[in-house]
Amino acid sequence: MRSFATRFLLTDDRRFWRGFALAGALFLVAVPLLNLLPGEGSALHLPNYMIPLLGKYLCYALLALALDLVWGYAGVLSLGHGAFFALGGYAMGMYLMREIGTRGVYGNPLLPDFMVFLAWKDLPWYWTGFEHFPFAALMIVAAPSILALVFGWLAFRSRITGVYLSIITQVMTYALMLAFFRNEMGFGGNNGLTDFKDILGFDLASPATKLGLYVATVVALGLSLLLCRFVVASKLGRVMMAMRDAEGRVRFLGYSVTATKLFAFVLSAALAGLAGALYVPQVGIINPSEFSPANSIEVAIWVAVGGRGTLVGAILGALAVNAAKTWLTDAVPEAWLFFLGGLFIVVTILLPDGLMGLIKRLRQTKAAPEAAVEKKHA
Amino acid sequence: MKALRLVLVLASILCIRPADAWAADAPSGDFESAVKALNGDSYDDKIAAIEALGALADGRAAPVLQAMLDGHLAALPDQSLVISENGAYRDALTGAILNDVKADDLSDITINNRVRGVLDGVLGQLSLKSPDPDARRKAAQAMADRRTPGAAEVLRAMLAGETDASVRSTVEAALGTLDLLSPDRSRRLAAIAILAGSSDPNVKGQLERLQDGEKDPELRKAADKAIASITFRLTLINVGANLFQGLSLGSVLLLAAIGLAITFGVMGVINMAHGEMIMLGAYTAYVVQEAFVAWLPPTVIGLYLVVAVPIAFLATGLVGIALERGLIRFLYGRPLETLLSTWGISLILQQVVRSIFGAPNKEVANPAWMTGGVDMTGGFTLTWNRLVIILFCLAVLGILAAVLRYSRFGLQMRAVAQNRPMAAAMGIRTGRVDALTFGLGSGIAGIAGVALSQIGNVSPNLGQGYIVDSFMVVVFGGVGSLWGTLLGATSLGVVNKLLEPYAGAMLGKILVLVFIILFIQKRPRGLFALKGRSIEG
Numbered sequence: 001m002r003s004f005a006t007r008f009l010l011t012d013d014r015r016f017w018r019g020f021a022l023a024g025a026l027f028l029v030a031v032p033l034l035n036l037l038p039g040e041g042s043a044l045h046l047p048n049y050m051i052p053l054l055g056k057y058l059c060y061a062l063l064a065l066a067l068d069l070v071w072g073y074a075g076v077l078s079l080g081h082g083a084f085f086a087l088g089g090y091a092m093g094m095y096l097m098r099e100i101g102t103r104g105v106y107g108n109p110l111l112p113d114f115m116v117f118l119a120w121k122d123l124p125w126y127w128t129g130f131e132h133f134p135f136a137a138l139m140i141v142a143a144p145s146i147l148a149l150v151f152g153w154l155a156f157r158s159r160i161t162g163v164y165l166s167i168i169t170q171v172m173t174y175a176l177m178l179a180f181f182r183n184e185m186g187f188g189g190n191n192g193l194t195d196f197k198d199i200l201g202f203d204l205a206s207p208a209t210k211l212g213l214y215v216a217t218v219v220a221l222g223l224s225l226l227l228c229r230f231v232v233a234s235k236l237g238r239v240m241m242a243m244r245d246a247e248g249r250v251r252f253l254g255y256s257v258t259a260t261k262l263f264a265f266v267l268s269a270a271l272a273g274l275a276g277a278l279y280v281p282q283v284g285i286i287n288p289s290e291f292s293p294a295n296s297i298e299v300a301i302w303v304a305v306g307g308r309g310t311l312v313g314a315i316l317g318a319l320a321v322n323a324a325k326t327w328l329t330d331a332v333p334e335a336w337l338f339f340l341g342g343l344f345i346v347v348t349i350l351l352p353d354g355l356m357g358l359i360k361r362l363r364q365t366k367a368a369p370e371a372a373v374e375k376k377h378a
Numbered sequence: 379m380k381a382l383r384l385v386l387v388l389a390s391i392l393c394i395r396p397a398d399a400w401a402a403d404a405p406s407g408d409f410e411s412a413v414k415a416l417n418g419d420s421y422d423d424k425i426a427a428i429e430a431l432g433a434l435a436d437g438r439a440a441p442v443l444q445a446m447l448d449g450h451l452a453a454l455p456d457q458s459l460v461i462s463e464n465g466a467y468r469d470a471l472t473g474a475i476l477n478d479v480k481a482d483d484l485s486d487i488t489i490n491n492r493v494r495g496v497l498d499g500v501l502g503q504l505s506l507k508s509p510d511p512d513a514r515r516k517a518a519q520a521m522a523d524r525r526t527p528g529a530a531e532v533l534r535a536m537l538a539g540e541t542d543a544s545v546r547s548t549v550e551a552a553l554g555t556l557d558l559l560s561p562d563r564s565r566r567l568a569a570i571a572i573l574a575g576s577s578d579p580n581v582k583g584q585l586e587r588l589q590d591g592e593k594d595p596e597l598r599k600a601a602d603k604a605i606a607s608i609t610f611r612l613t614l615i616n617v618g619a620n621l622f623q624g625l626s627l628g629s630v631l632l633l634a635a636i637g638l639a640i641t642f643g644v645m646g647v648i649n650m651a652h653g654e655m656i657m658l659g660a661y662t663a664y665v666v667q668e669a670f671v672a673w674l675p676p677t678v679i680g681l682y683l684v685v686a687v688p689i690a691f692l693a694t695g696l697v698g699i700a701l702e703r704g705l706i707r708f709l710y711g712r713p714l715e716t717l718l719s720t721w722g723i724s725l726i727l728q729q730v731v732r733s734i735f736g737a738p739n740k741e742v743a744n745p746a747w748m749t750g751g752v753d754m755t756g757g758f759t760l761t762w763n764r765l766v767i768i769l770f771c772l773a774v775l776g777i778l779a780a781v782l783r784y785s786r787f788g789l790q791m792r793a794v795a796q797n798r799p800m801a802a803a804m805g806i807r808t809g810r811v812d813a814l815t816f817g818l819g820s821g822i823a824g825i826a827g828v829a830l831s832q833i834g835n836v837s838p839n840l841g842q843g844y845i846v847d848s849f850m851v852v853v854f855g856g857v858g859s860l861w862g863t864l865l866g867a868t869s870l871g872v873v874n875k876l877l878e879p880y881a882g883a884m885l886g887k888i889l890v891l892v893f894i895i896l897f898i899q900k901r902p903r904g905l906f907a908l909k910g911r912s913i914e915g
Contacts, residue, residue, distance in 0.1 A: 077714050077717075151895075154895070154896070154899050155899070157899070158898075158899040158900070158902055159902065160898060160899070160902050162713055162714070163648050163713045163714065163717065164853065164898065164902060166648075166714065166717060167849050167850075167853060168853075168894075168895055168898055170846060170849075171846060171850060171891050171894060171895055172891075172895060174846045174891065175887075175888050175891035175892060175895075178884055178887055178888050178891075179884075179885075179888050181884065182884050182885070293846060294842070297650075297718075297721050300718060301718060301721075301722075304718060334729065334732075334733055337725045337726065337728060337729035337732075338725075338726055338729055340722070340725055341721075341722040341723060341724070341725035341726035341729070342722065342726065343722065344718050344719050344721055344722025344723075344725070345705065345719045345722045345723065347718075348709065348715040348716075348718050348719040348722075349705070349708055349709070349715075349719065352715070
């Protein structure tokens, strides 16, 4: 019988914990200190604009982590995870819109600017409650989860698998995109929600708030990673992986494939919603283009680049690809799509296990001679 | 092009040119004096002369009066009248061309609004007697619209002598709208009976106005019935129009999806770059058009589209074959990897096109024979380009079905799709068949691109708009079934357009998408599912 800590946090995986502590130190201690302590002119100073940018990458990393849970472990390639991300973002955006209060262009205490502009008289019923942060926080997780529950129940129950599932998840996010583009939906139409002023009373424009949001993102990502590790190491996680590799056999063994997939899908959607909610205050806008199928497909490549079915790989992949995107779109804008397209091809053909696979292979080749020596002695 | 020339020749034969009209009869005394009187001193004199000319029923009068109306009639110092035509001058009486007229010598024949009104009326009456049925129809309609007093009598007289059926029906309808205002009760009743057969929203409006002022219960009842029957017919036309638009949308969806039905349906390859094959086809059309403009005489420009179709097929087909040999064949049996890597290809192709042609939309013009359309009743137009695309996509589907069914290549293709090891054992080079099949699917996507360039923007993002739709069509229709694809595309198109009037364009589309998601729950393998073991593969 292993201890609680070993079972739930997998403390015996030393290598993971070393990396986890290192990353924690880097993102939670080094980055804020480098931002706060050295003077403006210092070479070590991390400029203010970098903080929300890093925060944005970490939100993407959380989204990639969520996708890796369903794709890498449950074998469900969702190409509509952007929809859950955007729903979480919209829930946060609605709270932030209500926070603006009378400081909008029209100064209406109840209605956001775009509703005044459309000559609406009342707040639509689904906007009620969003002025309270706890309710908004609940909806950030609940809205994507409910969508995932309904959609997943319909899809998994009728045993839609593989490519068909990928296509209809894409249809789902496409339909939502069209819906959110409509002004009548009451989510700001084409322009989405923007011009946010503050969150929980803290000014969104101030560097301190930005740093706070960044730290919250790091913590959320770290905790989500631990949660996913716990899930995949549990018995349920083993069923998930078995289902990924031989769905029919798992079904014949008496496990409910539908329920297992549904669990993974809903948990993943909730994490994606959380990522969206942390993303919106840091970039300052949420609009329907977040629902576009192309965005969701891009998330899949982050996971594939890092190595699917590894959790940590998804995070690394998201950070690496997005850093490359920021650098390339600035340095050689025409090259970005060539790079991204090439990445899709190279990773699927040459690096099926992604960066994590590469690291593992390098380590093995390094360890191999030593292992051979040990064998000889034995 | 040939057709166009033929039309021109026919038109010139049919057209009664002014000179021919003059040549028809020799100048007679009445005509001469009436024409001279057009240059009368007062407007009253002119009006009298115009009416006299109209009463003569002389074929030569119309061009002179028309010239007067247009301000092209002038008098020489010797009081003889001339008509100016683009800088040349004709004698108003004989129609002979006069070479020695100087513009300075001419004094214009002035008219005012009163004269203009009389001219209009007389010209209308004259064209009622024109030998061209189309002109007669237009004149009758114009007369009814203008409500000139006495118009009803003139039309009634004309109806008595009219033999052309289409002219008769127009005149009857025109007469009906005039008679609605007649003080005679039986006339009104008869008019309502005639108008009940109309399908013109204006007529419906007139009947409704009549009903507001009408006291006679029998007339009211008749009008009620007439309005109901017109409304019914208008609804039918509306449904017909929606149906046509639905078919048109369906044909677009079908064109986008046929190629996918081959690559995805037959080979099972998820080609996310399918939309980019369509885009490449559209750009091929653009390049061919530019080549025509640059190197060939303008008379053959209309043919560029015909030339673009095979070129696009070959170009995108070759791209497809290269793609299959270079990438996709390494990924058979790994559908999700195929999906991601072909998505990468699609991004690269988009950027290639953007780098070569630039991001803005390119102009691909409709050739002359595809512009315009047929006006149907009730303000509904069948446009040629939509009609051509519907026929074209049916032709493509038919040819493809024939290739699959009857050609040797089609046989090999089906064999490989059904049982690869057995096909290989029978000596079929499966690799080659794979490459050609993928090339065929891509080539058809290219052809679709040529067609779609005629109704939408040609930009690097063109393919993105079709990818979700075309996968939907294939999955809905049933993977591996051409007829499923046909039925899937048409029904989705029609349902979409029938929903549009009630739900709006966006919501209609959303409803269709939701319907598809729900439909796939019930029938995960589409409308026409293949049966047997192969589907589990």
